[in-house]
Amino acid sequence: MKSATSQRLGGFTLIAVATFTxxxxxxxxxxxxxxxxxxxxxxxxHGDANAVHRQIILDFRLPQVLTALLSGAALGTAGLLMQTxxxxxxxxxxxxxxxxxxxxxxxxxxxxxxxxxxxxxDGLAGSGQMLLxxxxxxxxxxxxxxxxxxxxxxxxxxxxxxxxMISYTIGALVSILMFFSMAERLQSFINWSFGDYGNVSWSQxxxxxxxxxxxxxxSSLFMKPLDALLLGERYAxxxxxxxxxxxxxxLLGASLLAGTVTGFCGPIGFLGIAAPHLSRYLFQTNxxxxxxxxxxxxxxFLSVSADFVARGPGLDVVLPLNAIxxxxxxxxxxxxLVKQGKxxxxx
Amino acid sequence: MGAQVKITxxxxxxxxxxxxxxxxxxxxxxxxxxxGEFVCLLGPNGAGKSTLIRTLAGMQKPLAGELRLSGKVxxxxxxxxRARAVSVVLTEAMPSGMMDAYSLVSLGRHPYSGWxxxxxxxxxxxxxxxxxxxxxxxxxxxxxxxxxxGERQKISIxxxxxxxAKLMLLDEPTAYLDLPRRVELMSILRNLAHQExxxxxxxxxxxxLALRFADRVWLMTPEGNLLQAAPEALALNGKFAEVxxxxxxxxxxxxxxxRAHPMACLKVRLEGQCIERVWTQRALERLGFGISEDDxxxxxxxxxxxxxWEVERFGLNQNFENIESLIExxxxxxxxx
Numbered sequence: 049m050k051s052a053t054s055q056r057l058g059g060f061t062l063i064a065v066a067t068f069t070x071x072x073x074x075x076x077x078x079x080x081x082x083x084x085x086x087x088x089x090x091x092x093x094h095g096d097a098n099a100v101h102r103q104i105i106l107d108f109r110l111p112q113v114l115t116a117l118l119s120g121a122a123l124g125t126a127g128l129l130m131q132t133x134x135x136x137x138x139x140x141x142x143x144x145x146x147x148x149x150x151x152x153x154x155x156x157x158x159x160x161x162x163x164x165x166x167x168x169x170d171g172l173a174g175s176g177q178m179l180l181x182x183x184x185x186x187x188x189x190x191x192x193x194x195x196x197x198x199x200x201x202x203x204x205x206x207x208x209x210x211x212x213m214i215s216y217t218i219g220a221l222v223s224i225l226m227f228f229s230m231a232e233r234l235q236s237f238i239n240w241s242f243g244d245y246g247n248v249s250w251s252q253x254x255x256x257x258x259x260x261x262x263x264x265x266x267s268s269l270f271m272k273p274l275d276a277l278l279l280g281e282r283y284a285x286x287x288x289x290x291x292x293x294x295x296x297x298x299l300l301g302a303s304l305l306a307g308t309v310t311g312f313c314g315p316i317g318f319l320g321i322a323a324p325h326l327s328r329y330l331f332q333t334n335x336x337x338x339x340x341x342x343x344x345x346x347x348x349f350l351s352v353s354a355d356f357v358a359r360g361p362g363l364d365v366v367l368p369l370n371a372i373x374x375x376x377x378x379x380x381x382x383x384x385l386v387k388q389g390k391x392x393x394x395x
Numbered sequence: 396m397g398a399q400v401k402i403t404x405x406x407x408x409x410x411x412x413x414x415x416x417x418x419x420x421x422x423x424x425x426x427x428x429x430x431g432e433f434v435c436l437l438g439p440n441g442a443g444k445s446t447l448i449r450t451l452a453g454m455q456k457p458l459a460g461e462l463r464l465s466g467k468v469x470x471x472x473x474x475x476x477r478a479r480a481v482s483v484v485l486t487e488a489m490p491s492g493m494m495d496a497y498s499l500v501s502l503g504r505h506p507y508s509g510w511x512x513x514x515x516x517x518x519x520x521x522x523x524x525x526x527x528x529x530x531x532x533x534x535x536x537x538x539x540x541x542x543x544x545g546e547r548q549k550i551s552i553x554x555x556x557x558x559x560a561k562l563m564l565l566d567e568p569t570a571y572l573d574l575p576r577r578v579e580l581m582s583i584l585r586n587l588a589h590q591e592x593x594x595x596x597x598x599x600x601x602x603x604l605a606l607r608f609a610d611r612v613w614l615m616t617p618e619g620n621l622l623q624a625a626p627e628a629l630a631l632n633g634k635f636a637e638v639x640x641x642x643x644x645x646x647x648x649x650x651x652x653x654r655a656h657p658m659a660c661l662k663v664r665l666e667g668q669c670i671e672r673v674w675t676q677r678a679l680e681r682l683g684f685g686i687s688e689d690d691x692x693x694x695x696x697x698x699x700x701x702x703x704w705e706v707e708r709f710g711l712n713q714n715f716e717n718i719e720s721l722i723e724x725x726x727x728x729x730x731x732x
Binding site: 269271272275276278279280282283285286287288289290328332333334335337 | 449452454473474475476477478479481482483485487488489493494498502503505506508510511512558
C-alpha cells in the first residue's frame with residue numbers, strides 16, 4: 049500500500065510539472081515569441097517589458113492559456129462523471145446533449161436572427177461575442193433542463209439514449225437552419241463549431257472561471273457515492289447511497305462544466321473521453337479520490353497542449369482546435385487500450 | 396433462543412409497480428428472521444426469491460403488508476442507517492476493471508465513513524477481519540477482474556461483511572461455483588451466522604446443500620406461498636416433492652434428492668457391504684435399473700466386493716475388475732429381449 053501511495057504522488061507531481069511546463073511554453077511561443085524570463089517577469093508584475101509585449105502576454109496569451117487549462121480540467125472531470133454514472137466507457141461530457149443545445153442557441157443567433165437584421169460585428173468581437181455566449185449557454189441549459197426532467201422517470205440507460213436522441217433532434221434542427229443560411233453566416237457558425245479558447249477575455253473570465261470552479265467543487269463533493277456507483281445502482285443503494293439524488297447532482301455538475309466550456313469556447317470534443325481513460329491507465333485505479341484530481345490534471349495538460357499545437361507556433365495559421373483535440377485524444381485512447389489488452393481491465 | 400428478532404414481515408405482498416398497475420409475485424407472506432440463524436430460501440424459478448430478497452433488503456417497496464427491521468418500519472429507516480443493519484450480495488456483476496479486491500471490500504465501510512470516504516483504523520480492522528473471515532487473504536491485492544467466479548464471490552461476501560450489518564441477504568451466491576467451492580462457501584456462511592450471531596438468508600437452487608447446512612428453510616411455492624420449517628420436516632411431509640417435482644422428475648425421500656423417472660422396470664439383485672456397493676447402486680439407478688428387495692425376477696444379480704464385481708446372468712458368471720468395465724458391459728447388452 050505504501051509504495052502505491054508514493055507511486056501515485058509521483059504520478060501527480062509528474063503531470064503537474066508537465067502541465068505547468070506546457071502552460072509557460074504556451075505563453076512564450078506563438079505568433080510572436082518571448083523569452084521565458086520576459087514572460088516570468090511580466091507575469092510576476094515587474095514591468096521591464098515594453099507595453100505591446102505586456103499587452104500580448106497579459107491580455108491575450110494568459111487568458112487564452114488559462115481558459116485552455118480550465119476547460120481541459122472541466123471536460124476531464126465531466127467526462128469521468130458521465131462515464132461512472134452511465135457505467136459506459138464511451139460516455140463523454142456531452143452525452144446529455146448540452147453541446148447540441150448550445151449549437152442550436154448559437155445557430156439561432158448566427159443563422160436565423162442575424163439575417164433578419166440584428167447586427168453582429170464582424171469577427172464576433174465585443175458585444176456580439178457576449179451574445180453568442182448567452183445563446184450557447186442558454187441552449188445548453190435548456191437541453192439540460194429537459195433531459196434532467198425526463199431522467200427522473202426512467203432508468204439510467206434510458207437517460208443515455210434520451211440524451212442521444214435529443215442530440216440528434218437538435219442536430220436536425222441545426223441542419224435545417226444551415227440549409228436556409230447565407231454562406232458568410234454559415235462560415236461564422238462553422239468557425240464557432242471548430243472551438244476556440246481565445247474568445248474568453250478578462251471580463252468574461254470573471255464568469256467563466258468561477259463557473260468552472262463551482263462545477264469542479266460540486267463534482268468533488270460526490271467522490272464517495274461515485275465510488276459506490278461503480279458497483280451498480282442496486283449495490284450503491286444497499287450501501288446507503290441516495291442514488292437518485294447523487295445522479296441528479298452529478299449530472300448537473302458535469303453538465304454545468306460541459307455547458308460552460310461549450311458556451312464560452314464552442315464544442316470541444318475528445319478531451320472528455322481521453323482524460324479519464326488516460327488517468328485510469330496512468331494510476332491503475334477506479335477510485336474517484338484519485339481519478340477526479342487526475343482527470344483534472346490530465347485534462348488540463350491535454351487541453352493546453354492541444355491549444356499550443358492549434359495556434360501553430362512558428363506557422364502563420366490557427367488550426368481548428370477541435371481537429372487537434374481529436375488528433376491528440378484518439379491515439380491516446382487507442383494506445384491505452386492496446387497496451388492494456390482489453391477494456392474490461394481498463395474501465 | 397434468546398436472540399433478538401431482526402426482521403419480521405406480516406402479510407407482505409411483493410412484486411413490481413409500473414404505470415399500468417401492479418404485478419404481484421407473491422402475497423400474504425409472514426416470515427421472520429433472527430440473529431444466529433442460517434436460513435435457505437428455496438423455490439422454483441420465477442417463484443419470487445430475488446424479489447423477496449430485494450424487498451427484505453429495503454431496495455424495493457412492498458406492495459402491501461408490514462415489514463419491520465428490529466421493530467422499526469422499513470420504509471422509515473434512513474438509507475445510511477439501513478445500510479448499517481442490512482447487507483446484500485446480489486446476482487448482478489461486480490465492477491470489473493481497475494479495482495483491487497481490498498478496495499472493493501473497503502466500499503463496504505461507506506455507511507460508516509465520512510463525506511469523502513476516508514478510512515479510520517477501525518475501518519481497516521473490520522476490512523481485514525472480513526477478508527480473513529471468508530479466507531480471502533491471498534486475494535486482497537489482486538485485481539477483481541483477474542479473480543475466478545468463486546474468488547470474486549468470496550470478495551463480494553467480504554464486502555457485505557465489512558458493512559457490519561446484523562442481517563445479511565444473499566441471492567444465489569453459489570450459482571456459478573463448482574461443488575467443493577459451494578460446500579466451502581456454505582460452511583463459511585453457516586459458521587459466520589452462528590459465531591457472529593448474524594441473521595443470514597440465502598437463496599439457492601441447490602436443494603442438497605440447503606438440506607445439509609440450513610437451520611431452517613423458507614420454501615416459496617409456485618402459487619406464491621412461503622412455507623417455513625426445518626429442512627428435514629419439509630422433506631418428510633412431501634412439500635419438496637410438491638413444489639419441485641415435475642412429470643419427469645421424482646423426489647426420492649430416502650436419499651433426499653431428485654431423480655429422473657426410471658425408464659424400464661428391470662431389477663437387479665445387489666449384494667455386498669462395502670463403499671463400492673453404494674456407488675454401484677447409483678450407477679445402476681442412473682442406467683435405469685431398480686434394486687430388487689425380494690427374491691422376484693431379476694435381470695441379473697451382482698455381488699460387489701472390494702475391486703470385484705461378480706455378475707450372474709442366465710446361470711453364467713462374469714467378473715469385472717472395476718466399475719468402469721461393469722458399466723460398459725451393462726450398456727452394451729440389449730436389455731429389451
